Amino acid sequence: GDNISLGSKLLPGMLFFLCLKPRIPYGKKYNKKWLLTALQNKCSVPFKPVHVLVLMNPCPPPSILNTELKPQDTAWLKQCMAKRFDSSQRTLDLNQLRSDPDLVSQNVCPILSRKIFMDAVVKIIEENIPELVHLNLSNNKLYQLDSLADLITSAPHLKALNLSHNQLKTEKVLDRLKGLKLVDLWLEHNPLCDQFKDQPSYISAVRERFPQLVKLDGYDLPLPIVFDVVATSTIPPCKGSYFGSEEIMFLILHFLQQYFSVYDSGDRQPLLNAYHDGATFSLSQPSSQSLSRCLLREYHKDSRNLKHLKDPSTRFRLLKHTRLNVVALLNKLPKTQHDIASFNIDVNTHTSMLLSFTVSGVFKEVEGAFQDGVRAFSRVFIAVPAGNSGLCIVNDQLFVRIATMEEICSAFATPAPTPSSSLVPALSTPKQEMLSTFSLKSGMNLEWSQKCLQDNNWDFNIAAQIFTQLKVTNLECIFRL
């Protein structure tokens, strides 16, 4: 609309460069020919265009459209949005906002495709209705979604978004909204929809940005194919005892030898020394099998299985508390002979205060109706360091069951003098002699004696020293491992 006026110094035939920067609104839309014709019509001096170069500068919109959002406009916008907000459904319908009669009547022209307006809308949502769940922005000539990105944080409950009938050109615009946990999305009638070769690629592109989407353009989406980690069918190989360290191993083995030699002696009273004053003990057995109930009936009345036992008083009664009560019960249980060689030991945990380990193995009943019956057990000990004997039991839980055929066959299999064949193919005679001597002197069984000797390169003196040292060492040191 600017007038072009030139001075009167122009002479015919002059070649000159005319540089104009007319602010032509929506200049991009008009073709060159039309522009020239219009210019020529406006120009008081006729000219013949020789070369026309139309340079498109991104220039700011003309002043009539460059309104700053005035406070009163914001207020009208807010009021309009309030009217369009359904609080029961938490829905905000801003479809074709530009033609809203209230706003039009107030001369507010909310062109949502303009950052100023969209930012204002998002701010109003953030400040007034952050609980928004459904938002309809259809028919607003939107070509980008930059301002909407703020909704990710300002409207965290937003689940449904209608962007249909807009000007969104490529799927990339959706990247701005990644993070919105949309379940329902409308995108139809946007140029971007025509960019996909088929429906599945369209759906997949949208789902990439909104993985929780369930409805697109009003249609229920097929359930996504979720690739769960394919479960492997192998379980890790099972290993024997786990001690964590050699010192702990010796400590425990030493303790168990002493403990079970008393336990199997016929009088368990001396075990009082092994327990702390406030120790607790309980036992359990598999109660479902009738054979088990029959063979283990001596244990049955003291068995504490919380799966079957519900009465709180009985539950309390069957937990033996204080070492006197603990040992009193232990003394009533059937007399046993444990196969220490069969023991498997897992050290659950050790700290400076606590050593917890699980012993499993077999024992024989040595008298009564089931003499020579083989039983299997799993026993958890929790101990604290103690001066002389090394360990002081604070918790003791015993699980007893009947042994399997395999266990019965391999139980008590190795007679005392020869080393168990599982350890070593063949020991030379000198080594065998050393082993017997070491076992006798240390009081450890052959298997553990062999381990001690092997670990010290079959040097009897060193192995013996280490073993003796461990016995007398302040055991609190060991606990600090």
Place this chain on the structure above:
Amino acid sequence: DSTGKGLLDFRSHVDASCRYSEEFTNIYYDCMDKKRRTLTRLYLDKATLVWNGNAVSGQAALGEFFESLPSSEFSVQTLDCQPVHELATQGQTTLLVVTAGQVKFDGHKQRYFNQNFLLTAQASPTSDQPVWKIASDCFRFQDWSS
């Protein structure tokens, strides 16, 4: 501790321990069977597991380990629990929970198992009941050597 009040405290401690252990084992085995990926949330950051003699410790290693196990179907048949003596725990309330039963791992035959946990109580921000986390876990098949 032989004072009347002490005994009452011990009694209520035992009662509560039984309830906690029942609740915990329900959650644990349900998670193990149906929501394996969330299982490590029940463990302390520095928790240790000894599984048939294999030692695993720390959240990352535990996560990998449980992911590597085939899907499972646990049937707990025996449950027992004891409060752990405070001497061993530096005042941190701890429970010993002992279970036994059967488990079938996908692709393997059903086997009997024994398991025990040391659970420590952690204060919960949202309730006055403590949140129990596993400090140590020891698991073994009864027939592990076969």
